[in-house]
Amino acid sequence: MTDPDEAADRRLDANAAAGPLAELFTVDLTVAVATCVGCGNSAPLAAHLLYANAPALVVRCPDCAGVILRYASSGSRLRLDLTGARLLTVTLPANETAEGKRHQQGLA
Amino acid sequence: MSFVSRGFARRRREAPPGRLPPGQYDVGDGFPVLSAGPTPRTSLANWDFRVQGQVDEVRRWSWAEFQGLPRESISVDVHCVTSWSKFDTRWEGVSVDTLLADVVTAAEFAVAFSDGGYTANLPLADLTGGQAWVVDTYDGQPLEPEHGGPARLLVPHLYLWKSAKWVRGLVLTLDDEPGFWETFGYHNYGDPWREQRYAGD
Amino acid sequence: MAGTAIRRRLSWQRAEVLALHRETRRAWRLSLRPPDWSGHLPGQHVDVRLTAADGYTAQRSYSIASAPAEPGIELVVERLDDGEVSPYLTDVLREGDLLELRGPIGGYFVWPTATAGPVQLIAGGSGVAPFLSMLGHHRATGHPRPVRLLYSARTVDDVIGRAELEHQPATVKVHVTLTREVPAGWTGLTGRVDAALLAAHTVSPAQAPHLLVCGPTSFVETVASALMDLGHDPGRVKTERFGATGGP
Numbered sequence: 201m202t203d204p205d206e207a208a209d210r211r212l213d214a215n216a217a218a219g220p221l222a223e224l225f226t227v228d229l230t231v232a233v234a235t236c237v238g239c240g241n242s243a244p245l246a247a248h249l250l251y252a253n254a255p256a257l258v259v260r261c262p263d264c265a266g267v268i269l270r271y272a273s274s275g276s277r278l279r280l281d282l283t284g285a286r287l288l289t290v291t292l293p294a295n296e297t298a299e300g301k302r303h304q305q306g307l308a
Numbered sequence: 309m310s311f312v313s314r315g316f317a318r319r320r321r322e323a324p325p326g327r328l329p330p331g332q333y334d335v336g337d338g339f340p341v342l343s344a345g346p347t348p349r350t351s352l353a354n355w356d357f358r359v360q361g362q363v364d365e366v367r368r369w370s371w372a373e374f375q376g377l378p379r380e381s382i383s384v385d386v387h388c389v390t391s392w393s394k395f396d397t398r399w400e401g402v403s404v405d406t407l408l409a410d411v412v413t414a415a416e417f418a419v420a421f422s423d424g425g426y427t428a429n430l431p432l433a434d435l436t437g438g439q440a441w442v443v444d445t446y447d448g449q450p451l452e453p454e455h456g457g458p459a460r461l462l463v464p465h466l467y468l469w470k471s472a473k474w475v476r477g478l479v480l481t482l483d484d485e486p487g488f489w490e491t492f493g494y495h496n497y498g499d500p501w502r503e504q505r506y507a508g509d
Numbered sequence: 510m511a512g513t514a515i516r517r518r519l520s521w522q523r524a525e526v527l528a529l530h531r532e533t534r535r536a537w538r539l540s541l542r543p544p545d546w547s548g549h550l551p552g553q554h555v556d557v558r559l560t561a562a563d564g565y566t567a568q569r570s571y572s573i574a575s576a577p578a579e580p581g582i583e584l585v586v587e588r589l590d591d592g593e594v595s596p597y598l599t600d601v602l603r604e605g606d607l608l609e610l611r612g613p614i615g616g617y618f619v620w621p622t623a624t625a626g627p628v629q630l631i632a633g634g635s636g637v638a639p640f641l642s643m644l645g646h647h648r649a650t651g652h653p654r655p656v657r658l659l660y661s662a663r664t665v666d667d668v669i670g671r672a673e674l675e676h677q678p679a680t681v682k683v684h685v686t687l688t689r690e691v692p693a694g695w696t697g698l699t700g701r702v703d704a705a706l707l708a709a710h711t712v713s714p715a716q717a718p719h720l721l722v723c724g725p726t727s728f729v730e731t732v733a734s735a736l737m738d739l740g741h742d743p744g745r746v747k748t749e750r751f752g753a754t755g756g757p
Contacts, residue, residue, distance in 0.1 A: 210343065211726060212750045216570050218615040219519070219556035226516035231616040246617030247747070254344040255389055255469065255489055265346055267425075270492050274506070279493045311523060311609055313559040315601040318567075319593070 214259045214269075215246040223273055224280060227290050235287040238266035245269070245288075327385065328393055329500035335392035341454045342390065344488070348423035348453075348474050355458055357407070357442060358477035361419075364412035371458070374442075377402045382441055384464040386471070387500035389489075399462055401443030404435045407478075415480035419487060420461050420472040427487035428472045429496070430463065432480065439465055442475060467498040467505070519614070521558060523607040527581060529599075533667050535588050536635055537599045538574065541608060542581040549577055551643040552619035552721070555584065555612030559594060569594045570751075572638040572723070573613065574670070576645030582612075585669055587635040618749045620646060621719040629712040630658040631702065631732055633724025634667070636751065640723065641670045648678055657682045657718075659711055661702050661728070663689040684710045702728070704735040714740040719747075726750040 218230040230246035241263035248268055251258040256272035256279070270281040282288070323334045352371040359367040369377070381400050387393045419429045434440065444451050444459040451457035456473030463470045469489050490496050495504035503509060524543040532538045554572045575583035588599045602608065620643045621628060628647075630640040637660050647656055662668045664687060674683045686698035686706065698710065712718035720741060722732050729750045736746055 210341070210752045211346070212752060213618070213748055215615050215618050215749055216554075216751075218617075219554075219570065219611060222519035222611070222614065226518055228614075228616040244617055246615065251344050253340075254342050255494065256344075256492060258344040260345060267345075272492070277493075277506070281492055310564075311560055311607070312562050313597070313609065314606055316559045316567075316597050317561045318563070318565040 210251070210253050211260075212250040212252055213246060214248040214250040216252065217250050217257050217259060217269075217271065218246070220257060220271055220273060224271075224278055227292070229288070229290070231291070233287075233289040234268055234285045235289075236261040236264060236266055236268060237284050237286045239264040240286075242287075323393075323395075327395065329387055330503045331505075332387055332391055332393040332500065335394050338392075339394060339455065340388070340390075340392060342388065343454070344426070345424050350423050350458070350474070350476075352458060356476070357459070359407060359411055359480065360477060361479035361481055362413050362415040363480055367407070367411065369407075374402065374444075374459075377406055380441065382443070382462065382464075384462075386462075386464050386468050389467040389469055389494065389498070389500075389505050393500075398447050399441065399443040400445035401441040401459065401462065403438065404440040404442065404461075404478075405438065407442065408436060411480075413480050415482055417481045417484045419479045419481060419485050420470075420475050421477055421479060422472045423474040423476055425488075426472055426474070428461075428470045429485055429487045429490055430466070430470055431484075431497075434463060434466065435478070439463065465499070467495075467500050469494065470498055519611050521609050521611045524582075524610050526602055526604055526606045526608055528604060529602060531599075532585065532669050535667065536669050537586045537588065539584045539586060539598065539602070539608075540581055541584065541610070543610065543612075546582070549573055549582070549613035549642075550616065550619040551577060551646040552639045553613035553615050554639070555582070555610045555614060557584075557594065557598070558609045558611075559597060560609065567593050570614070572642070572749075574638040574641040576642055576649055578649050579645070585635055585638040585641070618721065618723070618747050624719075625652075625654050627655040627657070627712045627716050627718040629718040629720045630656070631707075631711065631720065631722045631724075632658065632660045633702070633728035633732075634662065635669060636722075636724030636728070636749070637669050638723075639749065640721070641673060643721075644673070644677065644681060647681065651678075653680060655680055655682075655712070657710075657712055658684070659702065659707070660685045661688055661724070663687070665690075665692050665695065702732055702735075704738060707732070707735050708739060714742070717742070717745065719745055721747050721749075723749040724751070726752055 221229045233242050234245045235242045249260045256270050259269040268284040272279045321334050355371045357369045383398045385395045386397050418432050419427050421427050440463045442459050443462045460473045461471045461475045493507050498504050522543050522545050524541040528540040554570050556570050558568045560566045571584040573582050574585045586595050586598045589595045688701050691699050722729050729748045
């Protein structure tokens with residue numbers, strides 16, 4: 201069973217950060233795969249842990265709990281820290297890749 | 309034209325004049341829990357408090373030794389950068405003056421470090437002179453883990469993020485080394501009365 | 510002609526409140542008409558923002574409970590007595606008001622379409638909201654894939670979407686378990702969702718289901734760890750923990 205105190209951590213899934221991150225990115229960053237600088241674990245950003253009851257959104261690695269991303273919007277400034285992510289891999293929708301476009305145009 | 313949600317207002321209560329720093333509100337009886345990570349669980353048997361870095365000799369207290377140090381009771385207002393303030397919070401703990409009493413150092417800065425990897429930087433001058441404590445008791449009870457127990461730093465004249473929860477020691481430094489929030493655009497000093505929330509404020 | 514994909518940044522819009530009705534003792538359903546809506550995937554959410562006259566704002570996320578084919582969108586709002594946003598939505602907001610929102614948001618916790626295998630949904634409390642959207646979508650498409658929902662509610666009066674859940678196609682099985690009060694004559698399940706309940710009433714690991722779990726943090730973590738213990742592939746378990754976010 202889960203330690204009831206852990207609920208007090210109020211962690212969420214980083215899926216809940218999709219809206220705030222859309223202030224900055226036109227792709228849905230939460231479906232991107234992030235690789236942790238600390239332990240090398242790779243997982244969709246949405247499957248990371250989000251700590252939202254803090255001065256900024258803090259996204260942590262589901263494996264080692266290292267900080268992957270920090271994001272805040274306050275007033276007229278947006279701040280993003282990605283030093284904890286070694287790599288972000290975004291898979292584009294098929295109609296936005298060169299191959300997808302050929303399909304659309306009936307060339308493939 | 310900016311949008312206003314019909315009938316929506318922040319719940320505010322009256323505060324005595326001069327008691328709230330600019331941009332803050334009185335949270336009343338509540339004590340919000342902010343967490344940027346999982347709550348560390350360190351057993352008291354494994355807990356210690358260290359003063360290290362630019363020091364003549366590293367100082368270390370076990371939990372039992374820490375409990376044997378002279379204690380003080382503190383009643384202060386605290387101010388969180390997320391804009392709530394809480395009046396007359398009552399704590400007990402050890403003055404940082406006591407912890408640094410016979411330390412010989414050329415350092416002008418300190419980094420408080422915590423279980424879970426959190427850090428906060430402060431000028432050494434803001435940790436001494438009866439301005440800062442390591443507290444293990446809140447409102448007469450052992451400090452709860454969600455509020456930083458077994459022990460946290462308390463530096464009430466600065467925004468509360470400087471009062472590192474789950475604190476395990478101080479690193480004294482010659483150069484200022486920005487901590488967890490300071491490296492993310494929060495103000496390096498964090499004086500609530502000058503509303504120093506973000507770098508450049 | 511070269512295909513140029515132009516992506517727009519998601520922006521806030523003002524949706525008209527078409528209807529508000531009390532669904533259970535603590536949950537309300539809001540019907541909204543966002544002016545600029547290109548459809549959503551079952552499981553996606555919206556961010557709702559309230560703005561006071563002095564500029565103060567409060568923001569929360571709510572899952573979309575309606576199926577994509579339905580006009581407008583519906584949200585389920587659980588009233589948290591000491592909350593800041595939910596009591597406004599349930600007590601102050603009226604039909605005809607405008608509510609600021611942005612969406613649809615989140616491409617991860619959505620109805621699985623890449624493969625056709627069985628789907629197991631597991632909900633705690635108002636965590637059933639995204640699953641109502643998924644079940645509505647499943648029914649509308651008439652797809653033959655098997656779907657199961659295990660739904661934990663406090664009492665029978667706390668069951669959100671009761672009418673919809675009782676009228677599901679043959680491909681869908683719904684199990685409700687009550688954790689607080691059990692009325693006389695109740696033939697459903699009782700007790701909290703644990704390993705034994707999961708083993709008895711959810712799709713087995715051998716059938717390699719997609720699993721989606723939504724509810725409060727402690728519920729989701731208990732269920733997710735029990736699912737791993739039962740031998741489910743962690744890569745097929747998607748979770749959505751919810752809680753009050755954005756400050757005190």
